[in-house]
Amino acid sequence: RQAQFRSLRDVPPLTLDGQRIRLQMNAGLMVDLPHLAESGAEGIGLFRTELQFMIASTMPKMEDQEAFYRNVLKQAAGKPVTFRTLDIGGDKVVPYFRAAEEENPALGWRAIRLSLDRPGLLRTQLRALLRAAAGLELRLMLPMVTEVAELKAVRELLQKEVQRQSKMGEKLPRKLQFGAMLEVPSLLWQLDELMEEVDFVSVGSNDLFQFTMAVDRGNARVADRFDVLGKPFLRMLREIVRAGERNGTSVTLCGEMASKPLSAMALLGIGFRSVSMSPTAVGPIKAMLLALDAGKLAATLNPLLDDRQSSLSPRQMLIDFAEAH
Ligand code: PEP
Numbered sequence: 001r002q003a004q005f006r007s008l009r010d011v012p013p014l015t016l017d018g019q020r021i022r023l024q025m026n027a028g029l030m031v032d033l034p035h036l037a038e039s040g041a042e043g044i045g046l047f048r049t050e051l052q053f054m055i056a057s058t059m060p061k062m063e064d065q066e067a068f069y070r071n072v073l074k075q076a077a078g079k080p081v082t083f084r085t086l087d088i089g090g091d092k093v094v095p096y097f098r099a100a101e102e103e104n105p106a107l108g109w110r111a112i113r114l115s116l117d118r119p120g121l122l123r124t125q126l127r128a129l130l131r132a133a134a135g136l137e138l139r140l141m142l143p144m145v146t147e148v149a150e151l152k153a154v155r156e157l158l159q160k161e162v163q164r165q166s167k168m169g170e171k172l173p174r175k176l177q178f179g180a181m182l183e184v185p186s187l188l189w190q191l192d193e194l195m196e197e198v199d200f201v202s203v204g205s206n207d208l209f210q211f212t213m214a215v216d217r218g219n220a221r222v223a224d225r226f227d228v229l230g231k232p233f234l235r236m237l238r239e240i241v242r243a244g245e246r247n248g249t250s251v252t253l254c255g256e257m258a259s260k261p262l263s264a265m266a267l268l269g270i271g272f273r274s275v276s277m278s279p280t281a282v283g284p285i286k287a288m289l290l291a292l293d294a295g296k297l298a299a300t301l302n303p304l305l306d307d308r309q310s311s312l313s314p315r316q317m318l319i320d321f322a323e324a325h
């Protein structure tokens with residue numbers, strides 16, 4: 001199977017009806033980087049920077065972070081890399097960064113919240129990223145955004161770091177792209193403001209599902225109780241795609257859904273044209289899309305999502321569609 005997928009590496013990612021799909025991969029450590037060339041992914045749609053912190057025994061210094069990011073960009077050899085700023089807290093534990101015990105860590109002091117409360121930590125990371133990407137494109141993405149105001153606050157800190165670098169005569173990135181993860185449902189009621197503020201949006205469907213359905217993503221007892229391919233969640237995701245089209249903002253999805261052929265197919269059916277997945281999924285997902293008539297799927301899936309009477313589940317419809325084609 002893997003050899004068969006390898007032969008697809010250089011095949012253009014076009015659906016049967018000619019839709020161009022952007023396939024990127026997720027990464028977080030140097031060992032992931034060789035997969036970029038091997039899989040034929042177009043870039044790294046999600047680089048989880050907290051992994052460097054999670055495997056270290058002490059806080060990585062600015063120089064260590066810079067060297068690491070520089071190496072990532074070098075190995076990526078010109079393919080775009082979207083760096084997500086530290087997503088510490090919740091299920092991502094950094095042992096030497098011991099915050100007080102929390103009753104609900106997933107809803108607690110984490111990610112961009114922690115970064116804004118510890119601006120020194122965030123500015124150090126932003127500085128390391130700016131320096132590592134000198135002369136290159138820097139794509140930055142913020143995790144767990146709840147309000148657009150948080151993004152504005154980060155942008156101010158970023159501006160300060162940019163000014164600092166240029167005052168010191170340091171070379172800056174040639175281009176800066178600023179984006180947000182959409183993984184907290186409150187952002188659905190700020191979609192237009194959000195998209196005005198950023199260059200791109202990336203849906204973190206793992207956390208978005210957790211917070212939408214109120215199920216702990218790490219709790220086996222409830223994690224599979226509700227379906228990511230059920231009507232509520234697919235309708236929600238479709239709203240995000242529509243907002244992206246309305247605002248001319250690029251929207252991608254980098255959660256686990258993108259790694260499974262059936263759910264990735266659903267994403268294409270509701271209009272996603274860009275996804276980022278685990279490296280081993282790139283081959284299977286490409287094989288799926290090469291055999292897919294996205295227009296035909298959309299014409300079947302969208303009416304079902306709008307149908308209040310039908311008892312057919314979208315999952316069953318998708319399985320039937322996949323089998324029939
Ligand atoms: C997500 O929440 O879907 C996501 C991609 O981020 P992480 O899995 O790192 O929380």
Ligand code: MG
Nearest residue numbers: 183204206207
């Ligand atoms: Mg997340």
